[in-house]
Amino acid sequence: MKIFYIITQFGIGGAERVLMNLANEMEKKGHEIHIVSLLPISGMETNDMNIQFLDFKRNFFKSFIDLRYLINQLDPDVVHSHCLHANVITRLLRTITPMKKLISSAHSSNEGGGIFMKIYKYTNFLADINTNVSDAAVKKYIDNNYIRKNDIRRVYNVIDILSYDFCEISRDKYRKNFELENTTVLISVGTLKEAKDYPILIKAISILKVQGIHNFKQFIVGNGPLDTELKKMVSTYGLENEIIFLGGRDDIKELLSMADIFVLSSKFEGLPTVLVEAIMAENIVVSTKCEGVDEILRDSPFLANISDCNELALSIEKAINFLNSQEKNNSLISQKEYVKENFSKENIFQQWLDIYEK
Structure with missing residues (x-):
């Protein structure tokens, strides 16, 4: 299986370590792994994993086109995005780019507000599966009307x-x-x-x-x-x-x-x-x-x-x-x-x- 992970940015935070744990385990099981960070790295060991870095902050439209090109070129079986900005951008990209399966994973009860959270709310239908990392975080998303109860599930983090x-x-x-x-x-x-x-x-x-x-x-x-x-x-x-x-x-x-x-x-x-x-x-x-x-x-x-x-x-x-x-x-x-x-x-x-x- 070819799996394409997208995350907002690498750093030392929990979401980044969880993604690397998941990707490493999938690679050990023989799956083909590709990872894209929407922003340059901010200090984290990424080993020899196949990771590419874009820069949506400096050049949004070029990075958007580059991400679309990568997905079209690789034609992954699964696209799995992590964190608010990556989730929103990947969903919007799906409107013009075929994806066999798209999974959107939130990693907190509060990933921010403003326009991106509003877009997240109104683009849930573009993801095949939406997840968050705890029962409490799932409840908070439902209570805040970010998502409907039947459209999200809890999956705990992969931790070594x-x-x-x-x-x-x-x-x-x-x-x-x-x-x-x-x-x-x-x-x-x-x-x-x-x-x-x-x-x-x-x-x-x-x-x-x-x-x-x-x-x-x-x-x-x-x-x-x-x-x-x-x-x-x-x-x-x-x-x-x-x-x-x-x-x-x-x-x-x-x-x-x-x-x-x-x-x-x-x-x-x-x-x-x-x-x-x-x-x-x-x-x-x-x-x-x-x-x-x-x-x-x-x-x-x-x-x-x-x-x-x-x-x-x-x-x-x-x-x-x-x-x-x-x-x-x-x-x-x-x-x-x-x-x-x-x-x-x-x-x-x-x-x-x-x-x-x-």
Whole structure:
């Protein structure tokens, strides 16, 4: 089977990693894979996959024609687009370009608004199948009248969960390299953009410092449009010793093993894949109550209301105290078993294969 993937842009975000996981698995099974990014790469390992980059931002019409040419030339069995702009552009392209099967996949409960979301709503009929990554995200799309109930389904992300399994060697090596020793390590991973709400995280860290909690470091992994603004905020709050920006990295697995606590401060998500990865790396997870979280975390005592820095600080403090409790190991084991059972790469890959072949 010839599969043509289209994504808005590569970076270090969850959607990009999920696409690469899916494409790699399909290629291993002998399928012919082609990938197009509508925008130039923004920092991600893409291995030797057959990836082409367009530039819709600089030259929309030329890129539109180039994309049409690629699809006509390859004549794929399946065209599978990911994220709002790629979904909309691929649907519009189908009005003038034959496609045997078109699948549109959203990756969040909120992928943006404005004209593109309106076009998404009124072009659903151009896709054979529409998906989103969690039950909560699907419900949000239906409730917001972006799509009808019978026209969308949930398919969890393909995550290579075993590759994120805790590694003692990586933990020791990285903690030594960062001179952490007995320091409690907090980590957050994600693009530096509004949806991730890093300002709330910074304020929460400031609250902890004021309360006299000092023996910790908060690492932030990722790059994005708010990079300069967030670093200025850290300086304003005097948190240069507490918060460390690492930029874009390709050693997320090792960094997660180094950490003790993972913190997600997002306003909205689809299915926060990174939480699954953090659980596999045996991190205690602190998160806001955004969409998809309760499908990964069960009865967690470390959840905070969205955009509430005081609750987030309290949840982080609880997690820090929990590190030395007798219940910690049993809790981590239980979480890992739940993740393995519900997010196995093999089961979700088979769901996608069934969709492609249907």
